[in-house]
Amino acid sequence: MADGVYRCPGCFAPLFAVLVPCDGCGAAADRVKGLRSFVMPDRVGRLDRIMRVIYDRFGRGHDPALRVVLPLVDGISEGEARQRLLDRLPLQQLQAVAAERPLRVLDVSFGTAGELLGLARTLPVGTELFGVDLSSGMAALGARNLARAGVSAELCLGDAHHLPYRDETFDLVVHVGGINAFTDRRQALAEMVRVAPTGTASDSRRRRTVRR
Ligand SMILES: C[S@@+](CC[C@H](N)C(=O)[O-])C[C@H]1O[C@@H](n2cnc3c(N)ncnc32)[C@H](O)[C@@H]1O
Numbered sequence: 001m002a003d004g005v006y007r008c009p010g011c012f013a014p015l016f017a018v019l020v021p022c023d024g025c026g027a028a029a030d031r032v033k034g035l036r037s038f039v040m041p042d043r044v045g046r047l048d049r050i051m052r053v054i055y056d057r058f059g060r061g062h063d064p065a066l067r068v069v070l071p072l073v074d075g076i077s078e079g080e081a082r083q084r085l086l087d088r089l090p091l092q093q094l095q096a097v098a099a100e101r102p103l104r105v106l107d108v109s110f111g112t113a114g115e116l117l118g119l120a121r122t123l124p125v126g127t128e129l130f131g132v133d134l135s136s137g138m139a140a141l142g143a144r145n146l147a148r149a150g151v152s153a154e155l156c157l158g159d160a161h162h163l164p165y166r167d168e169t170f171d172l173v174v175h176v177g178g179i180n181a182f183t184d185r186r187q188a189l190a191e192m193v194r195v196a197p198t199g200t201a202s203d204s205r206r207r208r209t210v211r212r
Helices: 046-073 079-088 091-098 113-120 136-150 186-193
Strands: 035-037 104-106 128-133 155-159 171-174 202-203 208-211
Touching: 035 136, 046 079, 046 136, 079 113, 104 113, 113 128, 113 136, 128 136, 136 155, 171 186
Parallel strands: 035 155, 104 128, 104 171, 128 155
Antiparallel strands: 202 208
16 A cells, blocks of 8 residues: 555545554455455445446446447547547646656546556656546456556545545546546545645546646
């Protein structure tokens, strides 16, 4: 577990590698399908619970469905859609930070890891990739895809409405897809902004940027 990154999903106190379960409130980060889970079941909204069941059960159909639906709805392939996200990255800004220290980048709702794989190809060597997703089924698929590609990322289970990370932890926070089915989009966006020091969270498909 990376140092100085996580916070307790129960009381929001900083978590250190040696303090899991949380020293303050006792909340535990259990392992589910090999991933650390920061999900607090009683805090997950109704719609998110429903979506989690759907993604857990039908996650395998996600990528094949994208390959069919995206050309029909947006007129572009999945690869083109993902490339558009990468094209919008503030690479110059990120390169400047990477010259000083390794970048920390978070993908919220990483799903089958399509974005994480693209970010790994695009961002400077040494970038530390993180991913959080509510569905253990999707996250397991993503973990498998990353392992197959030889890409390392620190993945966990968590709710976008209560991200298990400390304030201003990441140099870049990415979210693609999912937010329209979140219980409270405003809260989820506020969480993405909270953990991003530049104060910018981006939802690429809707081309929306929120600044703090
Ligand atoms: C449409 S998929 C997108 C996956 C991936 N970002 C991509 O572009 O292929 C939506 C993802 O959001 C995740 N998700 C749904 N509700 C969530 C929540 N409240 N917090 C975190 N992730 C959530 C789902 O498990 C799923 O992996």
